[in-house]
Amino acid sequence: MATIDSSVKMATTDLDLKRDVILEAKGIDKEFNGVYVLKDIEFDLKPGEIHSLVGENGAGKSTFIKILSGVHKPSAGEIILNGQSVSFDNVGQSEKAGIRTVHQEINLVPYFSVYENIFIGAEKKKKLAGLPYTDDREMRKAARGVIKRLGIDFDVDTPAILLNASMKRIVEISKVLVHNPNIIIFDEPTTSLGEEERERLLKIIKSLKNSGLSIIYISHNLEEIMDISDRITVFRDGRKIDTMNVEEASVEKIVSMMIGQKSYSNYQRECSYCHEDIYLEAENLYTDKLKNISFKLRKGEILGIAGVVGAGKTEIAKAIFGLDPIYKGRIKVMGNEYEPSPQNAIDNGIALVPEERQAEGLIPSYCVSKNTTLTYLNKWCKGWVVDRKEEIKVTEEYIRKLSIKTTGPNQIIRFLSGGNQQKVILSRWLNGNFDIGIFDEPTKGIDIKAKEDIYILLDNLAKAGKSIMMLSSYLPELMCLCDRIIVVNEGSIVGQFNPKEKDAEKKIMAAMLGGEV
Amino acid sequence: MEQQIKTRDMNLLNFLRKYGTALGALVLFIIFSFASKNFFTTNNLLMLLRQMSMLTIISLGFTFVMGAGGFDMSIGNAAGLINIVFAISLIKSNSFLVALILSILCGLAIGMINGTLVAYVGLPDFIATFAVGSIVYGIKMLITKGNPIFFPDDIPAISVFIGQGYVGPIPFPVILMFVFVAIAIFTLNKTTLGRRVYAIGGNPVASLYAGINVKKYRLITFLICSFSVAVASVVLTSRLGSAQPLAGEEFLLDAIAVCFLSTTMFGDGEPTGAGTFVGAFIISMLNNGLTMMNVAYYFQYITKGLVVILAVVISVVLGRKMNLKI
Ligand SMILES: Nc1ncnc2c1ncn2[C@@H]1O[C@H](COP(=O)(O)OP(=O)(O)OP(=O)(O)O)[C@@H](O)[C@H]1O
Ligand SMILES: [Mg+2]
Numbered sequence: 001m002a003t004i005d006s007s008v009k010m011a012t013t014d015l016d017l018k019r020d021v022i023l024e025a026k027g028i029d030k031e032f033n034g035v036y037v038l039k040d041i042e043f044d045l046k047p048g049e050i051h052s053l054v055g056e057n058g059a060g061k062s063t064f065i066k067i068l069s070g071v072h073k074p075s076a077g078e079i080i081l082n083g084q085s086v087s088f089d090n091v092g093q094s095e096k097a098g099i100r101t102v103h104q105e106i107n108l109v110p111y112f113s114v115y116e117n118i119f120i121g122a123e124k125k126k127k128l129a130g131l132p133y134t135d136d137r138e139m140r141k142a143a144r145g146v147i148k149r150l151g152i153d154f155d156v157d158t159p160a161i162l163l164n165a166s167m168k169r170i171v172e173i174s175k176v177l178v179h180n181p182n183i184i185i186f187d188e189p190t191t192s193l194g195e196e197e198r199e200r201l202l203k204i205i206k207s208l209k210n211s212g213l214s215i216i217y218i219s220h221n222l223e224e225i226m227d228i229s230d231r232i233t234v235f236r237d238g239r240k241i242d243t244m245n246v247e248e249a250s251v252e253k254i255v256s257m258m259i260g261q262k263s264y265s266n267y268q269r270e271c272s273y274c275h276e277d278i279y280l281e282a283e284n285l286y287t288d289k290l291k292n293i294s295f296k297l298r299k300g301e302i303l304g305i306a307g308v309v310g311a312g313k314t315e316i317a318k319a320i321f322g323l324d325p326i327y328k329g330r331i332k333v334m335g336n337e338y339e340p341s342p343q344n345a346i347d348n349g350i351a352l353v354p355e356e357r358q359a360e361g362l363i364p365s366y367c368v369s370k371n372t373t374l375t376y377l378n379k380w381c382k383g384w385v386v387d388r389k390e391e392i393k394v395t396e397e398y399i400r401k402l403s404i405k406t407t408g409p410n411q412i413i414r415f416l417s418g419g420n421q422q423k424v425i426l427s428r429w430l431n432g433n434f435d436i437g438i439f440d441e442p443t444k445g446i447d448i449k450a451k452e453d454i455y456i457l458l459d460n461l462a463k464a465g466k467s468i469m470m471l472s473s474y475l476p477e478l479m480c481l482c483d484r485i486i487v488v489n490e491g492s493i494v495g496q497f498n499p500k501e502k503d504a505e506k507k508i509m510a511a512m513l514g515g516e517v
Numbered sequence: 518m519e520q521q522i523k524t525r526d527m528n529l530l531n532f533l534r535k536y537g538t539a540l541g542a543l544v545l546f547i548i549f550s551f552a553s554k555n556f557f558t559t560n561n562l563l564m565l566l567r568q569m570s571m572l573t574i575i576s577l578g579f580t581f582v583m584g585a586g587g588f589d590m591s592i593g594n595a596a597g598l599i600n601i602v603f604a605i606s607l608i609k610s611n612s613f614l615v616a617l618i619l620s621i622l623c624g625l626a627i628g629m630i631n632g633t634l635v636a637y638v639g640l641p642d643f644i645a646t647f648a649v650g651s652i653v654y655g656i657k658m659l660i661t662k663g664n665p666i667f668f669p670d671d672i673p674a675i676s677v678f679i680g681q682g683y684v685g686p687i688p689f690p691v692i693l694m695f696v697f698v699a700i701a702i703f704t705l706n707k708t709t710l711g712r713r714v715y716a717i718g719g720n721p722v723a724s725l726y727a728g729i730n731v732k733k734y735r736l737i738t739f740l741i742c743s744f745s746v747a748v749a750s751v752v753l754t755s756r757l758g759s760a761q762p763l764a765g766e767e768f769l770l771d772a773i774a775v776c777f778l779s780t781t782m783f784g785d786g787e788p789t790g791a792g793t794f795v796g797a798f799i800i801s802m803l804n805n806g807l808t809m810m811n812v813a814y815y816f817q818y819i820t821k822g823l824v825v826i827l828a829v830v831i832s833v834v835l836g837r838k839m840n841l842k843i
Contacts, residue, residue: 342725342726354726359723363724366719381709385707
């Protein structure tokens with residue numbers, strides 16, 4: 001009796017489960033030029049849940065959500081939306097079906113106001129004398145409503161160019177919300193956000209879920225994944241490894257599923273290699289965004305620059321590299337007077353790995369090798385002629401060293417996954433003989449295992465006697481890696497800390513937030 | 518199995534995208550050969566090569582500017598002014614060398630002004646080079662008052678040889694053209710200059726961050742362009758044996774057409790040395806072949822426009838099919 005009962009019960013819950021799925025992907029394959037990027041992916045999304053996707057750089061996460069949102073067509077398999085098989089030829093069709101994506105890259109028109117950006121391509125219209133006009137009043141009102149729904153308040157007439165990174169992200173989310181989608185996909189929305197902004201964004205995403213939306217969420221920050229998800233799916237090399245409820249998951253478990261046979265040790269730096277010689281010295285620098293910046297960087301030192309987004313970390317890097325004009329103050333390199341400009345910087349042994357890989361790093365039309373050798377091109381030349389063989393050789397070396405996932409040195413870089421593009425930009429600078437390396441958010445978009453590889457790499461550079469400046473809004477990585485941490489706030493240095501001292505983390509946080517807390 | 522078929526499809530698409538326009542040139546060549554019995558003759562083919570030599574040399578210079586993401590609207594008028602500078606200085610000095618040097622200096626001066634305005638002052642290239650072209654046109658008209666200037670009979674022989682002479686059976690301008698083609702292909706593909714030029718065209722901000730002196734290289738592309746214009750214009754003057762008030766003007770539209778055709782070949786949307794050579798061959802073949810077939814000149818313009826549109830549309834559609842643009 002009892003057995004029959006329970007089997008009946010099983011059947012009904014099974015049925016319930018089936019009906020309880022809003023989006024389902026069955027046996028999805030995707031290949032580009034004969035190379036399989038996704039193979040036999042099974043995935044489902046329930047109403048009102050946050051389902052996270054994790055996996056190493058190049059595992060296929062972005063490709064998968066691009067299939068769901070109609071950017072790519074699958075090579076095989078089926079997508080079922082609300083019980084019906086669908087096939088999207090373009091993004092417009094998936095949007096009509098209620099699926100919207102917040103992409104990893106910010107995509108705002110700089111001189112358009114917030115509300116114009118929110119309604120771009122979907123302007124509200126009214127008729128005047130029989131002709132259609134844009135209805136700015138309605139759009140402003142609706143934009144205000146959406147932003148308020150996110151629990152934030154700012155002027156919808158501000159041009160996008162004046163917003164900071166986290167505000168821009170809010171506008172991107174609003175752009176999606178005004179269309180009342182059923183499903184929202186977030187592709188790495190928290191990269192390069194500071195702790196505070198990250199917390200706020202996570203809260204917003206949770207509240208969207210509580211209002212009944214279904215969410216697919218991609219991130220390399222596994223604490224974040226554990227915090228926000230209901231279910232977690234792990235991808236590795238284009239295959240789905242497993243889907244689990246968050247209760248069954250742990251960071252360690254996820255990591256081991258992600259990286260398979262490879263080893264991961266949760267890197268801790270052992271010793272420091274600081275020398276007495278001063279390699280770089282800034283004295284009372286003033287620029288548009290900076291006030292009275294002074295610091296010294298020693299040989300073999302890893303100096304962390306901490307601060308919330310917009311505090312002025314990047315501006316310090318730009319001033320040293322000659323990208324922002326300096327009004328007052330001076331910079332010395334190896335004790336010598338130095339006139340900042342990108343060419344002078346490189347000639348003086350300074351390297352800068354920029355923060356924005358799309359805008360400031362990639363030559364999208366160039367292959368991996370041409371992107372790798374761009375800066376120190378003369379090293380791979382005989383006279384004016386580029387030695388292609390040598391160039392390929394060094395590229396292959398870095399593909400191996402940083403485990404860059406690519407079909408080879410000749411693959412066009414825009415077809416690499418986000419994290420792998422970042423690794424190529426890193427290798428562009430690592431192959432040179434710089435003495436002073438400025439790394440602005442070097443682990444942006446990079447998976448947990450590759451992050452560890454980069455930490456070890458930076459440590460080795462310091463060991464070899466190079467000076468490193470590491471700019472990051474992710475405090476834990478500064479804490480584990482740096483010999484010394486300088487905190488900037490609103491363009492000024494507000495404190496200097498030894499990460500080993502007692503309560504350093506708390507003190508640094510307080511300094512970053514301007515003494516509040 | 519299925520995967521292999523798909524790969525073959527992709528390879529075919531890729532082949533068409535890269536070599537489709539060149540194949541089109543071949544088809545056009547065959548059509549003309551059948552349509553006009555005078556087309557496929559040694560004489561006419563040598564003439565076709567000679568006709569295309571000047572356009573090719575100018576377009577190769579323009580390829581550097583476009584490769585770095587720029588544009589030069591002054592080339593037609595610059596060719597016109599240099600035409601006159603060469604003729605007058607040759608007549609006044611009676612020395613080919615003096616005339617050549619002055620012509621090239623004149624070209625480099627125009628390139629310097631273009632490049633400085635665009636790279637260092639920061640004007641949009643269309644506006645700056647259009648304005649410079651307009652000024653150059655005015656100066657030309659001021660000098661000639663719209664009258665042609667003819668070479669006298671006692672001119673140094675070499676000044677006629679440059680445009681009209683032969684080395685064996687081959688016209689000298691054709692040899693000059695192939696030298697330029699070889700140098701351009703080599704420079705664009707193999708040297709640091711070419712690498713940096715295309716990097717700037719691909720992403721100027723990233724190039725700056727990578728330590729490339731973007732302003733300097735943009736200026737250099739304009740200098741290369743107007744140097745090529747000067748050389749082509751000397752050939753033109755020598756061929757005409759005179760300076761003509763309207764000479765050189767058709768180079769602007771034709772060179773633009775050539776470089777757009779060039780972007781549809783071999784590379785990934787940027788003009789290449791080899792692509793520009795094929796593009797110049799197509800445009801010159803249309804000029805020559807349609808004239809052979811007694812097609813009215815206005816219809817030649819229409820055809821050239823249609824060919825450019827067709828080539829660009831096909832390459833964009835193929836690019837999209839291959840997911841090249843995301
Ligand atoms: N259009 C394309 N053509 C060829 N290969 C592609 C294309 N798009 C993606 N790929 C390849 O597919 C693989 C998966 O890329 P995808 O962007 O999905 O990775 P990801 O999991 O999002 O990685 P990341 O964490 O670095 O963002 C990569 O190896 C990439 O090179
Ligand atoms: Mg991705």
